[in-house]
Amino acid sequence: GELVDGNVVEVGRDYVIVDIGFKSDGHIPISQFVNSEGKITVNVGDRIEVLMLSSENESGEIVLSKDRAEQLRVWNMLEEAFGKNDTIKGKIVQKVKGGLQVDVGVPAFLPGSQVDIRPQRNLDKFVNEDHEFKILKFSRERGNIVLSRRSVLEAERKALKRDTINQLAEGIVMEGIVKNVTDYGAFVDLEVLS
Numbered sequence: 001g002e003l004v005d006g007n008v009v010e011v012g013r014d015y016v017i018v019d020i021g022f023k024s025d026g027h028i029p030i031s032q033f034v035n036s037e038g039k040i041t042v043n044v045g046d047r048i049e050v051l052m053l054s055s056e057n058e059s060g061e062i063v064l065s066k067d068r069a070e071q072l073r074v075w076n077m078l079e080e081a082f083g084k085n086d087t088i089k090g091k092i093v094q095k096v097k098g099g100l101q102v103d104v105g106v107p108a109f110l111p112g113s114q115v116d117i118r119p120q121r122n123l124d125k126f127v128n129e130d131h132e133f134k135i136l137k138f139s140r141e142r143g144n145i146v147l148s149r150r151s152v153l154e155a156e157r158k159a160l161k162r163d164t165i166n167q168l169a170e171g172i173v174m175e176g177i178v179k180n181v182t183d184y185g186a187f188v189d190l191e192v193l194s
Contacts, residue, residue, distance in 0.1 A: 004020045005049055008045060020052070025062065026052070027063065028066055070105075078106070088134075089131070094127060108147050114146075135147060
């Protein structure tokens with residue numbers, strides 16, 4: 001269960017052998033080093049971070065995982081961002097029941113109500129887009145992360161509104177978008193301008 005650094009000493013057909021400073025070397029299945037094009041992404045001499053799964057298997061070898069180390073690193077980063085109320089980047093990968101699935105290193109859920117400031121009927125148009133998100137709920141034990149793009153947009157809008165109000169003064173000419181016309185006048189949106 002510990003993250004350790006190691007040096008790649010051999011890249012075999014089935015396993016990558018990694019020296020982590022113990023009496024025997026660790027073995028990682030080669031499949032953990034194959035990219036989407038099917039190419040091996042590791043070389044002898046590379047320094048990598050791995051997760052020690054067990055100190056010895058039936059053959060006396062140390063069992064390591066590069067994939068699990070990356071997952072643990074992602075979960076740690078997400079937990080830190082949640083604690084600090086920071087935004088994170090992610091890619092919307094598919095529509096799911098009630099919202100969208102987002103890849104932030106691990107799968108996360110973006111409820112339909114948190115996609116935009118205004119309700120969106122067509123969530124499919126957001127698939128394959130990269131955005132910034134706030135983490136609303138985080139549970140490592142349940143593998144549950146709930147995101148909000150809406151709170152990021154609202155914070156940006158609030159900052160833009162504050163800047164616009166700070167610029168307002170009698171006699172200043174500004175551009176805006178007419179949002180509504182009534183018997184009493186027109187409502188002009190100045191917030192959308194940068």
